Amino acid sequence: MSRLQWTLEAAKIAAAAIRANTARGALTTLGIIIGIVAVVTTMTAANGLANSFKESVSALGSDVLYVSRMPWIITGNFFEFRNRPNLSLRESEKLKRQLPRALAVNPTSATRRDLKYRSETLENIVVIGTTEQHMLVSTSVPESGRFISASDVQSKRPVCVIGSTIRERLFEGRDPLNAKLKIGRTTFRVVGVMEKQGSAGFFGGPDFDSQVFVPVTTFIKAYGGSNRNFNFAVKAPPGEKLGDFEFEVIGEMRKIHQLRPGEKDDFAINKMDSLLHMFNNVMGVLLLIGMVITGISLFVGGIGVMNIMFVSVTERTREIGIRKAIGAKRRAILTQFLFESCAICLIGGAIGVGLSFAVSALINRFLLPASVSLPIVAVALGVSILVGVLSGFIPALRASRLNPVEALRYE
Amino acid sequence: MTVDIREVVRTYAMNGVEVQALRGVSLTVEASEYVAIMGPSGSGKSTLMNLIGCLDVPTSGSYFLDGRDVSQLGEDELAEIRNTKIGFVFQTFNLIPRADVFHNVELPLIYRGLSPAKRREQVRAAIESVGLADRAKHRPAELSGGQRQRAAIARALVTRPSIILADEPTGNLDTVTGTEIMTLFDELHDDGHTIILVTHEDEVARHSNRVIRLRDGLIEADSAHREAA
Numbered sequence: 001m002s003r004l005q006w007t008l009e010a011a012k013i014a015a016a017a018i019r020a021n022t023a024r025g026a027l028t029t030l031g032i033i034i035g036i037v038a039v040v041t042t043m044t045a046a047n048g049l050a051n052s053f054k055e056s057v058s059a060l061g062s063d064v065l066y067v068s069r070m071p072w073i074i075t076g077n078f079f080e081f082r083n084r085p086n087l088s089l090r091e092s093e094k095l096k097r098q099l100p101r102a103l104a105v106n107p108t109s110a111t112r113r114d115l116k117y118r119s120e121t122l123e124n125i126v127v128i129g130t131t132e133q134h135m136l137v138s139t140s141v142p143e144s145g146r147f148i149s150a151s152d153v154q155s156k157r158p159v160c161v162i163g164s165t166i167r168e169r170l171f172e173g174r175d176p177l178n179a180k181l182k183i184g185r186t187t188f189r190v191v192g193v194m195e196k197q198g199s200a201g202f203f204g205g206p207d208f209d210s211q212v213f214v215p216v217t218t219f220i221k222a223y224g225g226s227n228r229n230f231n232f233a234v235k236a237p238p239g240e241k242l243g244d245f246e247f248e249v250i251g252e253m254r255k256i257h258q259l260r261p262g263e264k265d266d267f268a269i270n271k272m273d274s275l276l277h278m279f280n281n282v283m284g285v286l287l288l289i290g291m292v293i294t295g296i297s298l299f300v301g302g303i304g305v306m307n308i309m310f311v312s313v314t315e316r317t318r319e320i321g322i323r324k325a326i327g328a329k330r331r332a333i334l335t336q337f338l339f340e341s342c343a344i345c346l347i348g349g350a351i352g353v354g355l356s357f358a359v360s361a362l363i364n365r366f367l368l369p370a371s372v373s374l375p376i377v378a379v380a381l382g383v384s385i386l387v388g389v390l391s392g393f394i395p396a397l398r399a400s401r402l403n404p405v406e407a408l409r410y411e
Numbered sequence: 412m413t414v415d416i417r418e419v420v421r422t423y424a425m426n427g428v429e430v431q432a433l434r435g436v437s438l439t440v441e442a443s444e445y446v447a448i449m450g451p452s453g454s455g456k457s458t459l460m461n462l463i464g465c466l467d468v469p470t471s472g473s474y475f476l477d478g479r480d481v482s483q484l485g486e487d488e489l490a491e492i493r494n495t496k497i498g499f500v501f502q503t504f505n506l507i508p509r510a511d512v513f514h515n516v517e518l519p520l521i522y523r524g525l526s527p528a529k530r531r532e533q534v535r536a537a538i539e540s541v542g543l544a545d546r547a548k549h550r551p552a553e554l555s556g557g558q559r560q561r562a563a564i565a566r567a568l569v570t571r572p573s574i575i576l577a578d579e580p581t582g583n584l585d586t587v588t589g590t591e592i593m594t595l596f597d598e599l600h601d602d603g604h605t606i607i608l609v610t611h612e613d614e615v616a617r618h619s620n621r622v623i624r625l626r627d628g629l630i631e632a633d634s635a636h637r638e639a640a
Contacts, residue, residue: 009521020509322505325466326566327494327522329487404466408505 014339028308029348035298036352040380042290044360048370060272064137067232071268084266086229098252103235106133109228113184117170126211129219137233145192156217160188164196165209186222302391309395321407330400341392349384414440419472432458434628445600447608447616450625460609464576465492498567502579504559506551512562513547519570537569557588578609
């Protein structure tokens with residue numbers, strides 16, 4: 001008989017054994033179900049978190065360098081950064097002249113102001129002064145209306161473009177275009193609404209949908225500009241390695257700041273990659289912790305299976321004796337019980353995966369975009385079988401090693 | 412010679428004390444013999460049966476089964492010998508309760524590794540030969556004691572073994588059914604099967620052609636060798 005046929009026979013024997021004790025099997029399975037739901041949900045949620053983070057930071061652009069006073073992620077001594085000079089609008093113009101190959105150099109500055117529309121007020125909203133170049137460095141586009149234009153910047157027009165969350169909160173379905181919005185003490189006319197970005201806000205990251213863009217010139221006029229700190233978004237020329245271009249930008253910035261060789265940079269170059277890098281590190285640790293915790297619940301489930309397999313072996317000592325007397329080898333007995341524990345775990349795993357779909361649908365609806373992916377399902381089922389083998393092995397080994405004479409005498 | 416046992420000793424350690432269950436037993440059984448092994452409890456007849464049935468190996472001495480020395484074999488090799496050469500019939504039937512008659516009888520052939528198609532014919536023939544054809548789909552719990560023992564005999568026959576080894580086969584049956592089962596054994600013997608019975612009932616032993624009496628781990632009498640008596 002082929003290996004396949006023997007496997008079929010062992011599977012049949014295992015199925016009959018499980019059917020003979022459905023209630024006990026179901027209770028044992030429960031432990032595995034809970035474990036698998038925990039594992040799958042953790043992985044799914046982590047995936048969803050990672051995806052939505054990546055989606056929202058992708059607005060920063062993968063070929064854009066952000067020249068700022070501070071690095072986005074500060075490591076080391078904060079006081080070294082504190083005395084750095086602000087970056088000014090004039091320096092941005094200098095940088096643009098010195099980097100003729102750059103596709104865009106966009107200066108931005110930000111402040112927080114209250115937003116007023118009719119009787120509604122939104123407090124402490126991020127207002128960003130920017131230029132028409134913003135469209136070159138960011139992947140986000142207006143969903144209706146237009147973005148700030150070069151002539152808006154030139155003529156210091158009081159116009160603004162709002163994020164999608166602002167539209168939802170202030171206008172509730174009404175058309176916001178041409179509405180008069182009071183930002184701080186200045187009145188702006190809404191000329192566009194940005195498309196939804198998805199938020200990285202739950203990480204303490206920027207919420208790109210709750211921002212308002214205004215021309216940088218109007219921004220300075222309204223909120224003051226002499227001492228304001230700017231960020232420069234510099235888009236690399238096409239085909240240029242970002243790392244190489246970064247050196248060029250650093251060099252030009254050092255010239256602008258008249259730094260001597262050996263002096264430390266008094267500015268920072270930020271990019272999407274470094275954010276992603278940090279996120280991946282944090283996420284990796286979180287995922288590891290999650291896996292350990294959920295792994296424990298799966299482990300407990302596995303202990304339950306092992307326990308029930310020991311009971312099953314003891315209960316069927318006589319049956320094992322009979323099987324041995326009529327010619328079952330140790331391997332045959334071992335396989336039979338391993339199949340039984342694997343079947344229990346696999347059934348639990350399958351039910352667990354099914355429930356996970358429901359749980360992640362809930363998460364998707366109320367927390368963050370999450371969906372169970374095929375690789376996760378494969379991992380979950382694989383893990384179930386592994387738990388089955390691990391928890392069934394010792395009981396099965398014990399069964400296979402029973403002495404046939406003593407097993408037959410067992411009452 | 413089917414069974415050839417020479418100077419077999421079997422000792423057990425019980426609570427640290429060594430107990431000699433068999434103290435040097437020699438015995439031969441030819442093909443087609445019908446042998447009854449008798450003796451009071453503690454005489455070593457169960458131990459002898461376990462040895463003949465290759466469920467156990469001797470502490471010393473040798474055992475040739477169909478000319479092959481089986482006294483030094485490992486567990487899996489013994490399992491194979493049991494599967495091919497021995498058909499067990501137990502006092503308590505020892506059927507698997509969850510499985511129907513057909514599957515119970517089929518089991519030795521599954522362990523032998525026969526394909527389902529080849530198994531089917533042999534299983535059907537064995538069940539028919541014990542007169543249980545109409546009960547093949549029944550579980551042991553749905554059968555009478557006699558029917559259960561018939562199913563067990565079918566299971567023993569299905570592998571066409573060299574020896575049918577029966578341990579008190581009528582011990583759990585009423586007199587009438589017991590007689591029926593013994594008639595079945597007689598028929599099997601008439602068909603040329605080698606049968607070794609272990610019993611303490613003279614009634615049962617009377618069916619055999621040869622009676623071996625054990626006492627205190629030794630053969631006390633063997634009707635094939637009058638001089639031993």
